[in-house]
Structures are given as C-alpha cells and as structure tokens.
Amino acid sequence: MPSSAASPPLPPLPPLNRQFVAHFGEMGSKWGINRTVGQIYALIFLSERPVNADEIAELLEFSRSNVSMGLKELQAWRLVRLRHQPGDRREYFEAPSDVWEIFRVLAEERRRREIEPTLSMLRNALLETPTTEAERHAQARMREMHDLIDRLMKWFDDVQRLAPETAMKLMGLGATVTKVLGLKDRLVGGGKDKKKAG
Numbered sequence: 001m002p003s004s005a006a007s008p009p010l011p012p013l014p015p016l017n018r019q020f021v022a023h024f025g026e027m028g029s030k031w032g033i034n035r036t037v038g039q040i041y042a043l044i045f046l047s048e049r050p051v052n053a054d055e056i057a058e059l060l061e062f063s064r065s066n067v068s069m070g071l072k073e074l075q076a077w078r079l080v081r082l083r084h085q086p087g088d089r090r091e092y093f094e095a096p097s098d099v100w101e102i103f104r105v106l107a108e109e110r111r112r113r114e115i116e117p118t119l120s121m122l123r124n125a126l127l128e129t130p131t132t133e134a135e136r137h138a139q140a141r142m143r144e145m146h147d148l149i150d151r152l153m154k155w156f157d158d159v160q161r162l163a164p165e166t167a168m169k170l171m172g173l174g175a176t177v178t179k180v181l182g183l184k185d186r187l188v189g190g191g192k193d194k195k196k197a198g
Contacts, residue, residue, distance in 0.1 A: 017046050040070040050083045050092035078105050100164040122146040
C-alpha cells in the first residue's frame with residue numbers, strides 16, 4: 001500500500017511571495033473570506049507545483065486543522081483543484097493556471113451565493129400587490145434595482161460565453177466604448193435640444 005513519502009524541508013517563502021500572501025490575507029476579510037483562507041489561496045496561487053496541507057501549514061505557520069478547514073472552503077468555492085501524486089497518499093492542491101478562469105469561477109460563486117438570492121427576493125416582492133402609497137413607492141424602487149441587476153447578469157452571461165482572449169479585448173475597449181457612448185449621448189441630447197428650441 002502506498003505511503004506518504006517524506007518531503008525535504010521547505011525553504012522559507014521569499015519576501016515577495018510573503019508580501020503577496022500577507023496582502024491576500026488582509027483583503028480576504030473584505031471579500032467575505034477569513035484571513036487564513038486568503039493566505040492559503042495566495043500561497044497555492046503562487047506555487048510552482050501542487051502543495052499538500054503539511055507544506056502549507058509549515059510555510060504559513062498555521063495549524064494543520066486550520067489549513068484543512070481553509071482547503072475545504074476553497075474547494076467549496078472551486079478555487080483549488082485536488083491532485084494526487086504517485087506513491088503518495090496525501091492530497092495536493094493547485095490553483096487554475098488561467099487567471100481568467102479563476103475570475104470566472106469566483107464571479108459565478110459570488111453570483112450564486114449573493115446575487116441570485118437577492119434577485120429571487122426582489123422577484124417575489126414585485127409579485128406582491130401594494131396596498132399603500134409607501135409600498136407602491138418601495139416596489140417601484142425595488143423594480144429599478146431588479147431591472148439593473150437582471151441586465152447586468154445577462155451581460156455577465158454573454159461575457160462568460162466569450163473566449164478569454166475575446167473577453168480581454170472587450171475589456172481593453174472600455175475607454176473607447178465610453179467615448180462612443182458619450183458622443184452618442186451628446187448627439188441625442190443635442191437633437192432633443194434643437195427640437196425643444198424649434
């Protein structure tokens with residue numbers, strides 16, 4: 001039966017890597033994950049090869065139990081992939097190599113956990129019949145919110161279907177698109193002003 005092969009002592013993290021890992025831990029709390037999970041993910045993201053829980057615990061000086069819980073959360077978010085090494089019973093983890101794929105998965109998970117429940121609540125609220133002026137006003141505001149989120153999600157679905165190269169080109173057009181839309185608004189606005197003047 002295969003056994004866990006003894007790994008040589010790991011060198012400490014280089015200063016640049018440690019800086020990135022520390023920053024991800026700080027930002028994790030702002031993104032809805034705890035500091036430990038953020039640092040574990042940053043370490044896996046930078047690693048040149050898949051790493052196991054013992055290596056993560058050693059490099060980050062975390063307890064093995066904290067590392068295990070962090071890895072389970074990252075797996076639930078689909079941000080790390082499980083790998084096995086021949087002759088080694090331990091589980092190894094790696095991040096997707098494509099940064100666009102990481103962004104896509106993260107966006108999908110946040111949508112599923114945060115956006116879709118909000119859209120569901122708004123749809124149910126819009127099905128209600130308002131009985132007071134205050135409720136009519138509230139429902140109108142909720143409809144505005146629902147329509148904006150729904151439109152953004154449809155746009156997101158369209159972008160998700162694009163090849164990564166095409167999506168990157170689309171994002172690179174941001175300033176150009178803004179200028180075109182601004183010109184359109186000025187032209188339309190100018191036309192309306194002339195009609196009013198006439």
